Amino acid sequence: MAAATGIAAASGGAFVRFENVGFNYGDGPMVLHDVAFDLEPGTFHFLTGPSGAGKTSLLRLMYLADRPTSGAIRLFGRDTVSLSRLEAPVVRRRIGVVFQDFRLLPHLSAFDNVALPLRVASVGEPEIRQHVGELLSWVGLADAMDARPKTLSGGEQQRLAIARAVVARPDLLVADEPTGNVDDHNAMRMMRLFQNAHHYGATVVVATHNAQLVQRYGYPQLHLQAGRLKVLPAGTAVPQG
Amino acid sequence: MFRRLGRRYDLPLDRDGAQRLLPWIVALMTYIAAMTLLAALVLGSLAWRWTDNVSGAVTVLLPPSTDQAVGSNEGRILGVRDSLATLPGVTAVEVLPAAEVAKRLQPWLGAGASVEDLPLPRLVVLRVAPDRRPDVAQIRNRVEPIAPGAVVDDHGVWRAEIVKLATRMMTGAGLAVVLIAMTAAVLVIFAVRSGLAIHRETIEVLHLIGAHDDYIARQFQNHTTKLVFQGGLVALFVLGVSEVFLLQAVLGLDPSLLPRFGMGTAQWLALAFLPGLAVFAGMLAIANVTARLTVRRALARMV
Ligand SMILES: Nc1ncnc2c1ncn2[C@@H]1O[C@H](COP(=O)(O)OP(=O)(O)OP(=O)(O)O)[C@@H](O)[C@H]1O
Numbered sequence: 001m002a003a004a005t006g007i008a009a010a011s012g013g014a015f016v017r018f019e020n021v022g023f024n025y026g027d028g029p030m031v032l033h034d035v036a037f038d039l040e041p042g043t044f045h046f047l048t049g050p051s052g053a054g055k056t057s058l059l060r061l062m063y064l065a066d067r068p069t070s071g072a073i074r075l076f077g078r079d080t081v082s083l084s085r086l087e088a089p090v091v092r093r094r095i096g097v098v099f100q101d102f103r104l105l106p107h108l109s110a111f112d113n114v115a116l117p118l119r120v121a122s123v124g125e126p127e128i129r130q131h132v133g134e135l136l137s138w139v140g141l142a143d144a145m146d147a148r149p150k151t152l153s154g155g156e157q158q159r160l161a162i163a164r165a166v167v168a169r170p171d172l173l174v175a176d177e178p179t180g181n182v183d184d185h186n187a188m189r190m191m192r193l194f195q196n197a198h199h200y201g202a203t204v205v206v207a208t209h210n211a212q213l214v215q216r217y218g219y220p221q222l223h224l225q226a227g228r229l230k231v232l233p234a235g236t237a238v239p240q241g
Numbered sequence: 242m243f244r245r246l247g248r249r250y251d252l253p254l255d256r257d258g259a260q261r262l263l264p265w266i267v268a269l270m271t272y273i274a275a276m277t278l279l280a281a282l283v284l285g286s287l288a289w290r291w292t293d294n295v296s297g298a299v300t301v302l303l304p305p306s307t308d309q310a311v312g313s314n315e316g317r318i319l320g321v322r323d324s325l326a327t328l329p330g331v332t333a334v335e336v337l338p339a340a341e342v343a344k345r346l347q348p349w350l351g352a353g354a355s356v357e358d359l360p361l362p363r364l365v366v367l368r369v370a371p372d373r374r375p376d377v378a379q380i381r382n383r384v385e386p387i388a389p390g391a392v393v394d395d396h397g398v399w400r401a402e403i404v405k406l407a408t409r410m411m412t413g414a415g416l417a418v419v420l421i422a423m424t425a426a427v428l429v430i431f432a433v434r435s436g437l438a439i440h441r442e443t444i445e446v447l448h449l450i451g452a453h454d455d456y457i458a459r460q461f462q463n464h465t466t467k468l469v470f471q472g473g474l475v476a477l478f479v480l481g482v483s484e485v486f487l488l489q490a491v492l493g494l495d496p497s498l499l500p501r502f503g504m505g506t507a508q509w510l511a512l513a514f515l516p517g518l519a520v521f522a523g524m525l526a527i528a529n530v531t532a533r534l535t536v537r538r539a540l541a542r543m544v
């Protein structure tokens with residue numbers, strides 16, 4: 001990860017850069033207006049804002065699930081609009097995503113769900129077994145390897161989703177409301193996992209509604225309000241309204 | 242098992258009810274196509290043997306003499322024979338004895354008729370060297386002065402008819418097989434598209450965690466090929482059973498009624514196995530390529 005960071009720095013410093021990004025779904029109204037920010041490698045940000053402000057939409061752009069309607073997005077020093085179908089997966093492998101609704105594959109075991117990012121990247125099975133085993137222990141699911149996601153509790157599913165997001169050692173880790181439906185204890189546990197990944201070198205963005213959490217950890221915020229973004233420095237309370 | 246084979250399905254394709262029928266439809270189509278090919282091949286070799294048997298031969302039909310004088314009749318026949326034997330390229334001239342002609346006609350006339358009393362035409366069969374075409378006009382010129390009214394036939398018209406018929410039937414068979422192949426392709430397209438629609442969510446997740454289109458396409462490709470393979474195996478089995486039954490039926494027939502194929506064991510085996518295997522291989526190729534193209538086209542429109 002340190003090497004990847006170095007490459008990004010060498011190619012213009014834009015690790016994650018949004019330049020005047022506008023976005024709308026189909027021919028619906030604009031949901032993001034003129035969004036512009038830079039994320040330095042190795043930083044940790046919360047993404048805050050009221051429901052419907054456009055957090056998920058912004059993250060989808062960041063993990064290349066959608067393309068901006070206007071403006072430009074640079075990831076790891078590369079312009080993403082010009083990515084070909086062959087190149088996009090390679091960039092996506094450097095991004096770990098915890099989806100708002102997890103999107104675990106119901107027919108696969110916990111082990112196979114976590115193994116997926118390695119399998120699509122053609123990592124060898126012995127290495128996969130080792131990595132996935134470690135990751136499942138890390139998130140406290142070592143005993144649930146063969147369990148199907150729907151047999152797991154909400155908190156366990158979330159940790160499984162986090163394991164899948166980090167198993168390929170992503171340079172950028174993106175989580176959409178991972179603390180949404182869990183109690184405080186589980187939310188803290190999850191935050192520890194993100195901090196862990198952060199310590200290993202990942203740049204982290206966590207979208208959340210939870211003002212207490214933001215308060216407690218004090219990371220800087222990307223704050224969205226009706227599709228417009230403000231960057232708030234570390235220690236700022238979540239703006240109300 | 243799939244993991245052991247190094248072939249994994251992240252998409253639960255094998256649980257799609259919609260695709261359960263695919264192997265059976267493929268089995269049916271493979272069977273029909275193979276049978277059609279088999280029939281065309283049998284027909285083709287039959288026509289070829291028939292026409293090949295007579296292609297070097299010319300028949301001269303001498304009308305029965307009007308004066309009933311058997312001696313002079315035999316004299317004319319021998320005259321024709323000797324005259325034809327000296328033609329360049331002619332390798333043999335055979336006069337069919339009157340008794341032989343009578344015997345050949347007997348079945349057509351019924352057991353009651355006494356053939357000996359009838360004025361019968363006589364046949365002279367002439368063979369030419371394999372590298373030469375019989376010159377009908379020349380033969381006619383030789384025969385006419387000796388036996389006016391003789392009919393010279395190199396079987397050209399008949400042969401052409403047989404060849405035309407065989408060609409048409411084989412073209413028809415080929416067309417049927419092509420249509421079946423196209424139907425198979427359409428079937429695969431529908432099966433794959435329904436799979437794509439059912440698994441759209443999962444496919445998006447795979448894309449987002451960094452799967453190439455190829456990774457996803459391969460799963461559809463492998464799965465579809467597997468289904469078609471299963472169907473093909475069923476078809477080959479049923480085809481084998483049908484062939485055994487056909488063979489039994491043929492062996493039960495009076496051999497004199499059968500055309501002479503003149504084929505060796507190897508050719509018989511080829512006839513038995515080639516149509517099935519060719520259609521089987523064709524189906525697999527169609528499934529593979531069609532599934533791949535369909536998925537890649539659809540994926541190119543996704544995230
Ligand atoms: N697939 C979609 N098609 C059309 N409009 C959409 C779609 N997804 C979201 N929107 C709209 O875009 C706007 C922003 O939605 P988004 O999901 O990004 O908000 P959010 O900040 O993530 O909300 P929440 O906190 O409730 O998850 C909303 O007005 C929403 O209705």
Ligand SMILES: [Mg+2]
Nearest residue numbers: 055056057100
């Ligand atoms: Mg959201």
